[in-house]
Amino acid sequence: MTETADHGSNLPARWSAAIDRALRPGEKVIAWFETDLNVELRFAHEAVFLTPQRLIALSSSGQDQVREWRLPADLTLLTRDFATVGGLELVDSHNRLAVWRYTTARSAAAQRFAHRFEVARVGHANGDGGLGAGVCPSCGGVLNTDDGACPECTPAAAPPPVSSLLRLIRFAKPRLGMIVLGFVLTLAGTVASLAPPYLTMPLFDKVLIPHQNGLPVDPTLVYWLLGGLAGSAILAWLLDWARTYVLAWVSERISADMRSRTYAHLQQLSLEFFGGKRTGDLMSRVSSDSDRICNFLSLNLIDFLTNILMIGLTAVILLSINPWLALVTLSPFPFILWLVHWVRQKLRRGFRQSGVAWADMTSVLADTIPGIRVVKAFAQESREVERFDQSNARVLESNDRVNVIWSFFGPLVTLLTEAGLLTVWAFGVWLVFAEGITVGVLTAFLAYISRFYTKIESMIRMVQAVQRAAASAHRIFEILDRTPSVAEPKIPYHPGRLEGSIDLVDVRFKYGTREVLHGINLSIKPGEMIGLVGPSGAGKSTLINLICRFYDVSEGAILADGRDIRSFPVAEYRKNIGIVLQDPFLFFGTVAENIAYGRPDAPRDEIVAAARAARAHDFILRLPDGYDSLVGERGQSLSGGERQRISIARALLIDPRILILDEATSSVDTETEREIQAALQTLIEGRTTIAIAHRLSTLRRADRLVVMERGMIVEMGKHESLLESPGTYARLHQAQLELVQGLGA
């Protein structure tokens, strides 16, 4: 273990003065540990320092209060972890001398400190026990030497938020050309639609009013002006048409890109993510949220841009015709902007809330529809309806809240529009009387201003759509921002086809804060068959989940062919593994497709051969369409044993080096089990196999039995030798014998 310079990097500043005072000349800190709680479990900081001679404790309440213990003595540092708090305890052979308390956030650091203490006390550094490896178990990044935390994986608060909508630019980039085209069309269309009022000005001042006053009028001017009006209308229509098409095209593609990117990313995430999220919620993120964004991009965003352009251009035109009238006309505008901002804030909160409520409601559906048999069996239909009604009521409530704001705001804008128009009339009439402007100018103004306010109104209505889209974008980026916790290695090593040896070195694993595997050591030779037994909840499935890399170990390492499996690209590694689970999942598709799931290009011969070896061939042929029969969710329903044999064929077809059977025969009757056993025998031949089974008789052929209990390996050996010693295995075996005899009696 490297000695850190001075007091070690990252030592919080609050300790440096006090520890400098406490240290003797030449004494150096080897390691330190800072708690985040005090002994009464209140949030506070205390610190322990290890030097070659002493253990020094400081506390932040009185930093001069220093406690110390001399080394070497019969001192031991123990860590004791409960659910969310832990304790570091200093004991000698008679007593407990001191306790430090911390939350789980610091438990890894506490363990490291205790380990360094042990090394310093014993006086030799015999390996790091996996602790000092310095490599993050999940991402392969370099760990902080002092607290053992991975800077990349430790969750940190997000950086100041870039608005989620702006982040959509990432998806817009590949379509830049079309987007620019759309924008140019928008610009041209806007200008074309602004032309008519400009033409009405001379129509009044040069044609109508002179005519009314009995002056001669040039008829060609009339044709020109009317022609111009018609022309600009047609041009505006054509441009609008092209623009709508182009932008709809672009936005469809952007949202399709987004959907597939989100889905692809979702597939990369480890089981841990799916454990925490609800299916309904994830489904709605991929489908309806991306759709909402598409709508926003194709309809609202463009309208929004057009409106802003229109408002800007109108303001310029108005100012150029008559600045005074323009200023008066535009005076309510700042107020409207402020109002928009205010409403936006209100609505944003409202929409987030209704998004959460909506996801809640979909989750209820996603929960109960697959579980409908249980619901009916326990006659809980009315309770489920009530549960749904409750979340539906929450949706209603949050939408109501939005509507209250909205219903107040809409009419208010109309009122402001009216007020604006009234101002123009009043001030304009006065100006005309004062000969400041002509009637033509006033009509043009009125035409522009009514457009102006319609645009503002529609823009404000869009605030709603913008906020909705922003909420959706946020939900999608929440998935995309998630780094897979089973990470691809930074410097991958390509495993190719493995020999099949597996070594578990001091493997520990936590679900959240609960450690369920406590230091597993096991070496498996290539081609060996291991039977994993133990009471349920012992951690057997967890162990194979780790071997398959569905999760990554919390501590320690798993080696395949002597290399850490985290150094392999995940997909290449899994190609070497075949899994048969207790409750096999068949996808919707044909039997053949399901068998070939892991190798879609497998020739039919091999599919049939695999099915034959799995003893599935005969029953498949009895299905109405043989290998082309549809199975899975919407297809033909198969019995448990039949599905199991299909999944065995599936595993057989990829010809894996490592085979994992997790209670593959637990859910079938003994007759079927015998069939499946025979099928499995072909599969096991020559492969490294780890089989979990409840019926111990299933594991007769295992080279070695590994007995697990409460997250530890308690016994290991052959069936006969295990029976000789009175341990867990003997107990399990006895219990099963009694069960069988009980049946026989």
Next chain:
Amino acid sequence: MPEPFQLHRDPFGRLALTDAHGVQHLGVNPIRGFPISAAEYGVSICDQEGRELVWIRRLSELPGELRNLLEHELSQREFMPVLESIDKISTNNEPCEWQVQTDRGPTAFVLKSDEDVRRLDGARAIVTDANGIAYLIADLNRLNAVSQRYLERYL
């Protein structure tokens, strides 16, 4: 009625239980059965292997000294700060940092996702931070206005 078991603390600070047959179990662990919904109901004392030795229906039914010992031990291993107010949530998007006041002093933690804020029965709620530490909100309606505003978007 004398209790069918006895408890004492050894010099290492561990609990030792002597059961009805006079057998001594070292380093036993008291565990609450319903830590959130009914903390005072049901405490199990398990040995180090996790096997239950004694089930206590209600702590309040125990004689004073025994109860104190157990309650102290439980308080040493339970850590659920009660959130009293939220001073600040760093951003609108998760993960975000919460600065809060709790009954165990002020602290800050990171919330990973909006699903880690969960409503319980009545007006109670639980916030679970990125390290799995749960913060209890005893009564949503009694939080100050600022905290309620912050929570609005989660519940």
